[in-house]
Amino acid sequence: xxxxxxxxxxxxxxxxxxxxxxxxxxxxxxxxxxxxxxxxxxxxxxxxxxxxxxxxxxxxxxxxxxxxxxxxxxxxxxxxxxxxxxxxxxxxxxxxxxxxxxxxxxxxxxxxxxxxxxxxxxxxxxxxxxxxxxxxxxxxxxxxxxxxxxxxxxxxxxxxxxxxxxxxxxxxxxxxxxxxxxxxxxxxxxxxxxxxxxxxxxxxxxxxxxxxxxxxxxxxxxxxxxxxxxxxxxxxxxxxxxxxxxxxxxxxxxxxxxxxxxxxxxxxxxxxxxxxxxxxxxxxxxxxxxxxxxxxxxxxxxxxxxxxxxxxxxxxxxxxxxxxxxxxxxxxxxxxxxxxxxxxxxxxxxxxxxxxxxxxxxxxxxxxxxxxxxxxxxxxxxx
Amino acid sequence: xxxxxxxxxxxxxxxxxxxxxxxxxxxxxxxxxxxxxxxxxxxxxxxxxxxxxxxxxxxxxxxxxxxxxxxxxxxxxxxxxxxxxxxxxxxxxxxxxxxxxxxxxxxxxxxxxxxxxxxxxxxxxxxxxxxxxxxxxxxxxxxxxxxxxxxxxxxxxxxxxxxxxxxxxxxxxxxxxxxxxxxxxxxxxxxxxxxxxxxxxxxxxxxxxxxxxxxxxxxxxxxxxxxxxxxxx
Numbered sequence: 001x002x003x004x005x006x007x008x009x010x011x012x013x014x015x016x017x018x019x020x021x022x023x024x025x026x027x028x029x030x031x032x033x034x035x036x037x038x039x040x041x042x043x044x045x046x047x048x049x050x051x052x053x054x055x056x057x058x059x060x061x062x063x064x065x066x067x068x069x070x071x072x073x074x075x076x077x078x079x080x081x082x083x084x085x086x087x088x089x090x091x092x093x094x095x096x097x098x099x100x101x102x103x104x105x106x107x108x109x110x111x112x113x114x115x116x117x118x119x120x121x122x123x124x125x126x127x128x129x130x131x132x133x134x135x136x137x138x139x140x141x142x143x144x145x146x147x148x149x150x151x152x153x154x155x156x157x158x159x160x161x162x163x164x165x166x167x168x169x170x171x172x173x174x175x176x177x178x179x180x181x182x183x184x185x186x187x188x189x190x191x192x193x194x195x196x197x198x199x200x201x202x203x204x205x206x207x208x209x210x211x212x213x214x215x216x217x218x219x220x221x222x223x224x225x226x227x228x229x230x231x232x233x234x235x236x237x238x239x240x241x242x243x244x245x246x247x248x249x250x251x252x253x254x255x256x257x258x259x260x261x262x263x264x265x266x267x268x269x270x271x272x273x274x275x276x277x278x279x280x281x282x283x284x285x286x287x288x289x290x291x292x293x294x295x296x297x298x299x300x301x302x303x304x305x306x307x308x309x310x311x312x313x314x315x316x317x318x319x320x321x322x323x324x325x326x327x328x329x330x331x332x333x334x335x336x337x338x339x340x341x342x343x344x345x346x347x348x349x350x351x352x353x354x355x356x357x358x359x360x361x362x363x364x365x366x367x368x369x370x371x372x373x374x375x376x377x378x379x380x381x382x383x
Numbered sequence: 384x385x386x387x388x389x390x391x392x393x394x395x396x397x398x399x400x401x402x403x404x405x406x407x408x409x410x411x412x413x414x415x416x417x418x419x420x421x422x423x424x425x426x427x428x429x430x431x432x433x434x435x436x437x438x439x440x441x442x443x444x445x446x447x448x449x450x451x452x453x454x455x456x457x458x459x460x461x462x463x464x465x466x467x468x469x470x471x472x473x474x475x476x477x478x479x480x481x482x483x484x485x486x487x488x489x490x491x492x493x494x495x496x497x498x499x500x501x502x503x504x505x506x507x508x509x510x511x512x513x514x515x516x517x518x519x520x521x522x523x524x525x526x527x528x529x530x531x532x533x534x535x536x537x538x539x540x541x542x543x544x545x546x547x548x549x550x551x552x553x554x555x556x557x558x559x560x561x562x563x564x565x566x567x568x569x570x571x572x573x574x575x576x577x578x579x580x581x582x583x584x585x586x587x588x589x590x591x592x593x594x595x596x597x598x599x600x601x602x603x604x605x606x607x608x609x610x611x612x613x614x615x616x
Binding site: 186189193197200215216217218220221223224225227228241243245249254255258363364366369 | 468469471489491541542543576577578579581582583584585589595596597598602603605606
């Protein structure tokens with residue numbers, strides 16, 4: 001795994017470097033040209049050592065910004081330009097005074113040294129960045145692995161335990177015990193199913209393969225099927241719905257949006273006391289659909305309002321099960337619809353999750369029937 | 384254990400799924416014939432004449448949708464397709480190709496038995512539209528008089544609302560796809576008007592459901608269509 005990453009890392013650097021390389025050479029040539037022009041313009045005020053320093057500075061810049069190759073080019077060009085423009089006889093490569101040859105040689109050697117030094121510094125820097133990146137990837141991978149393996153193992157352990165207990169005890173177990181064990185198996189299997197579904201959704205979101213299939217749907221229908229799916233988890237909990245009867249059809253992916261409602265309600269149910277009420281309201285405002293799910297629980301730990309949407313984030317010390325993917329998926333789906341999802345604490349206690357989805361296009365019309373003119377049967381026959 | 388119970392054909396490549404289906408169906412008096420590949424299906428349907436077929440859409444050697452279409456060309460045996468969550472388009476295609484209903488993996492035995500029960504009842508009741516009355520808890524539909532009541536109170540429906548409810552009622556317990564509903568209520572040529580179904584379904588729910596956001600009778604099958612329950616639990 002690690003060696004594969006390293007290879008990938010250097011490939012990446014190589015490809016990016018190749019793209020930048022020719023630009024670097026061109027810029028280096030330009031840089032030497034600028035230094036020469038500056039020297040020519042200021043030749044009355046400057047002495048020979050100043051020109052040497054000017055070229056060394058150019059080589060230094062080329063080495064730092066563009067790397068070794070351009071630095072070598074800068075060294076060569078600098079020596080040539082220095083000779084051509086500033087050493088008599090001017091505008092020829094002929095050298096009268098042999099001492100200047102020594103200057104050329106030293107200039108070139110200093111250029112080489114600078115370029116190899118900066119190259120070394122750059123490589124160290126690059127390696128350090130790659131190491132940090134690798135460490136971070138590794139950290140995320142192990143977090144993923146430990147979260148997932150823990151969450152997969154817990155229900156699996158419960159299922160294995162309950163199933164073997166049933167098999168071993170056979171008919172010896174009391175009906176209550178049997179019912180208890182069977183209940184464990186069913187519940188834990190459902191939990192595994194939810195986890196796998198979340199992992200798949202997350203993978204689809206991250207790989208960009210989640211496609212939003214927009215259709216014109218009444219919001220009530222989406223909320224309705226989400227509530228139906230959560231019948232078990234929300235049993236005994238008052239859910240107050242406030243959906244205006246004149247809400248227009250909305251253009252959304254009904255299946256994905258249902259998943260958002262399922263995850264948000266499931267999350268609220270998980271972190272609030274059993275039996276406490278949940279409110280779901282929807283409004284149309286400023287060309288957007290605004291949905292709020294409000295609970296009466298302990299709220300979100302202060303400062304974690306954004307972190308709750310991070311992958312694998314779980315509220316500390318609650319011991320609530322889950323991989324910390326549900327809210328991250330909700331955010332991903334809201335964003336895939338061009339919308340936003342925020343969490344905040346209410347002044348009176350409890351948390352509120354607000355989703356805002358921009359309305360796309362005008363709802364299509366549905367031809368209405370002439371009401372009352374053709375009812376299912378004539379009124380006078382009513383019994 | 385009856386040896387003359389309905390014969391169910393299971394077309395499924397996963398041995399553990401076959402084992403689960405065998406155990407849960409045999410203990411309820413069903414007889415089973417199993418196929419693990421698409422190749423065997425036609426021959427087994429011909430030789431055994433099953434009363435219901437459970438067909439996994441994920442067979443490695445064949446397209447389940449094509450199998451359903453193939454069987455439907457020469458047999459009216461009810462087909463219940465089994466597929467994974469997230470494959471709604473496949474389910475719709477299979478249903479439109481002639482399958483009668485579907486189950487999403489993982490499913491519980493209650494759901495399985497409910498689907499088989501509905502499929503068997505429909506197959507035996509050759510002309511379901513002649514059933515004069517449907518009673519579902521407080522919902523009462525009298526097809527002959529075109530009368531709909533909830534808790535003994537008349538409900539006045541528009542012609543389209545009535546046609547929609549009647550279609551689902553005649554197929555009670557069975558899923559109807561958006562496309563099937565559009566075609567049978569509005570007629571051909573409305574493929575682009577999928578929202579008609581949703582709008583009228585919302586209207587219908589407001590008239591017959593106590594709480595239209597928590598429907599008891601008219602269930603949404605996300606991404607697939609709608610189903611009128613055949614019994615209230």
